[in-house]
Amino acid sequence: MALRRILRGEDPALHKVCRPVEKFDKRLFTLLNDMKETMYNADGVGLAASQVGILRRVVVIDCGDGIIEMINPEITCREGEIGAMEGCLSFPGEQGYVVRAERVKARAQDRDGEWHEYDATELFARAIQHEIDHLDGRVYVDIATDPPEGYLEELENEFEEADE
Numbered sequence: 468m469a470l471r472r473i474l475r476g477e478d479p480a481l482h483k484v485c486r487p488v489e490k491f492d493k494r495l496f497t498l499l500n501d502m503k504e505t506m507y508n509a510d511g512v513g514l515a516a517s518q519v520g521i522l523r524r525v526v527v528i529d530c531g532d533g534i535i536e537m538i539n540p541e542i543t544c545r546e547g548e549i550g551a552m553e554g555c556l557s558f559p560g561e562q563g564y565v566v567r568a569e570r571v572k573a574r575a576q577d578r579d580g581e582w583h584e585y586d587a588t589e590l591f592a593r594a595i596q597h598e599i600d601h602l603d604g605r606v607y608v609d610i611a612t613d614p615p616e617g618y619l620e621e622l623e624n625e626f627e628e629a630d631e
């Protein structure tokens with residue numbers, strides 16, 4: 468495994484639509500292994516292949532329950548709406564308020580080409596949407612909005628309470 472360089476926000480690769488994966492071969496396995504290592508090394512919860520300059524529909528996510536490799540992922544159902552602060556390894560140190568679906572159903576292939584279905588809420592739902600956006604050349608800053616009035620203050624209070 469090897470660390471790959473994570474491209475920064477202004478890099479043109481981050482604004483291109485990625486192509487589907489057709490070959491489930493050793494090259495894909497190496498990419499997945501490298502992406503996983505790169506994501507963990509950067510303390511991220513998700514990474515899309517375009518962030519390491521590979522314009523293929525490949526994503527890795529770990530929201531604390533172990534690694535999930537998603538190849539050719541697609542969202543099949545969206546429910547509800549929820550806003551939250553969000554960051555991205557391509558925009559280190561930055562955060563923005565993004566409204567996304569509260570729950571999504573998705574399907575994706577694993578490294579053997581088998582399809583799996585996912586029913587996601589909370590951080591996992593947000594990560595899936597964020598990463599699939601990457602595959603479509605969209606980054607979170609494109610869709611971030613001003614948080615509702617009082618939102619950031621409330622967030623700060625929650626942090627303080629959690630510290631006590």
Ligand code: NI
Pocket residue numbers: 554555556557597601
């Ligand atoms: Ni990102």
